[in-house]
Amino acid sequence: MTTATAPPLGRDPRRVRYPARPGRMDVGDSGTRPTAVVVGAGIAGLSAATGLAERGFRVEVIERERYLGGRVGGWTERLADGTPVGMNRGFHAFFGQYYNLRKLLSRSDPELSNLHRLDDYPLIDAEGRRDTFRNLPRTPPWNALAFALRSPTFRMRDLVRMDARAAAPLAAVSVPGIYHELDQLDADTFLRRINFPEAARHLAFEVFSRSFFVEPRQMSAAELAAMFHIYFLGSSEGLVFDVARDNFDVSLWTPIADHLTAAPSAERPGRVEFHTGTAIAEIEARESGFVVTDDTGATLAADAVVLAVDVPALRAIVAHSPTLGDPEWRTRVGGLGNAPAFAVLRLWLDRPLRADRPSFLGTGNLDPLDNISILDHYERTAADWAREHGGSVIELHAYAAAETTPGRAAQRILRDRLLARLREIYPESAAAGIVGEHLLWRQDCPRFAPGDFARRPGVRTPDPRLMLAGDGIRVDLPVALMERAATTGWLAADLLSQEWDGAGHSLQTVPSRGRSTLLRTFATRERRS
Template identity: 40%
Template structure:
């Protein structure tokens, strides 16, 4: 195993406190609203420490944006469908520590095997692949410049060095002070990279967070560069579950939560929140009795959180600042996922996951029959394939059917053999629940702790001092929320690691 140099090893943002009790007293209670990565993570940490927890999820299944549902295809077969592909990157230390509760060896994750970025042949660009670079920060950047066909040494003379080095100078305070008022598009324009370098290395990256450059904060973009590349000692290799999320994650997590005494209630939609005097908080549930608890963690997505707080006048009266911030939460762009059940297959040399650039709609292609067991079984029995097309930031005016048709056309332009696929069935959905990271919003973005005592927030949209994003941000904010409950109950915190909080050149001229 390659050893990571000391300065780049994971940073312990929260350390254990053996001088404090590990478990809370018998009266500690909590309700967690939202059963995605954030809600399950918060509920699990609390339940392990003796808090009596109820986890409420409005959908019939746990999972949030990693949720699943059953589908009968036109050929009569029963399959489990998901919201879409998610990469489990190796610097997701907090999420992986939680996943190790299910399997210490993480045997349910497999190496995806590559992270290529491709464009259609007519564009004339060779594919990029980020997986063969050194893991050590700075060395990975040097190797990228030397190896990447997107960079030519002569073109680098035109790059704005001050703007480019902002990635290495990342600082969680100074970077936002200097760059949050700008859009990522303005930053990328000022860098001076070639059109190819910008498209292959940066446009794909910005879209991966369900935002377009024009609406994405330059400071957020630099923070993501730090987390995924310039400050990341794990490289850009990623893993994916060997089977569907229900089988590998949500059913095992449900069993584990119940083992620790938690109550998992699905199909329970929280409709309002209100302070409940000395008892803490009450959660009104549609068609069911209200739940009361000393502590409350709200771990819902942006639209659901806005709706829930808007329907909670007593919360708004108790915490008007929080209510205003929640009402102003920006959403990301609409995104589309289409899973195609096909007769025939694409070239065996195609990677299980491919990022796509320079298309109007299509942003990635995932070959699920080469990733997960259920899809592999379906494809093997029928001599077919399961191909998922993803648009991270799709044109908002187009209909779902128009977008799916456009993605299929763009797939054929990218991989000509895809024209021979016969689609037997399709499952497609257009979503509007991704968070937005608009320029200038950072200073008022809600954090985990709120001005309503006993109420904490968790999710990938919540402000957080620990470097993180996407699923890892959901897990980090959840553990942070749980730790604040444990602090109030007199117990020691759950340890938490991440990458170093500052860039390798932060503090240097």
């Protein structure tokens, strides 16, 4: 599959720009430089740290893992023969709509040369039906219409049979209004209610819903509708995406860390220091600020704090920090839930797959497999290993694989089922020997179940100098997944900067409501009928 250089930071002329709030560009220019502690060095934490450093804060970033990037982090493993190989938690798609994430990455890579664009990511189902995003028009609603009409799972008669009134929210999404309208309903019930064809549910919506690590019956219909808006009807950035040219640490986070720890400059007057392999046990709010205590008992004083950790860590820190927030806020944090456990099986094979196999293949109704990635097609470290050994590096994903991480026997069964699916879909893989493999299980992604939105805590907390950030944090903007993490990180930095009369940062999103006047008029009429 061919690739191209990633496009610039937004080409949709109707994307929404939120101008930066005016204020001081350096809150430490008077001689006193405030200290901010950012807990978590994932996308949200790195965005917050960047925003704070650019406004003159002294920033201490504390990360539990020994690598940066959080759930998009990369590290080194060793095969049985001692060969070092890149490893991460699995494939991530960097869509053109991810304006605020791309803004972060551009700080160390202005041309986004460490990303490159795939020309397609086909989807297949158990019946052999295949969808493609290649050469679709970019402009809504023609992009979604063209995708539906050329899909083998969707015919014009299906469009006629759909319940127009029930489907109206899909045609005219508004954020946050869609959550008030649909968040109490699960996505599977919603799709059945509008009479969406079953085959298309498996091949289109289910593939995307499972990118939230849940099955449609466990996912909020509002989240599904918002996602449909972000990727289809709300944006003309297109439906294909970028991938990192190398393992995430090499392509993304080492350059960001080098940028942030370099000598201060006019553009970034603050200083950033990273502390990896350190977990936070407790945070105490005091009249003069905060005292942050790690799991060794060491303490750090801070004027401001951003909690940019995953859901289990956030719940634990707040539970052990009784001086933070108020009872209502603490209840919201304690009520945050996790998505089911997921698995990633990475294989180092002794022979390549067919050259025409796509870099990324999404699957529908092919349990337990959700996608296959051929890393040596696009990731430099994997390509180097494959070239040297005449082999291939393959990644198999199983989202929502179990309610909780299972025991060894169940993990082995899932591993074998994933391998069987790979050999069924790509028969030539059956002849390949496995030089090395790594099966990774995790359960730390946020839950987006029906009813969660109203109870989810937002970036602001009862303390104006304590902020939350992450993809599980509420923000009333049309953003999702990695882009939600980046957006909340920038917002957390800006809200803290405001406490010191600091300037904000400009942000961008897709439009917050359906961009087609025709579809909005149609949806309004159907709702009233």
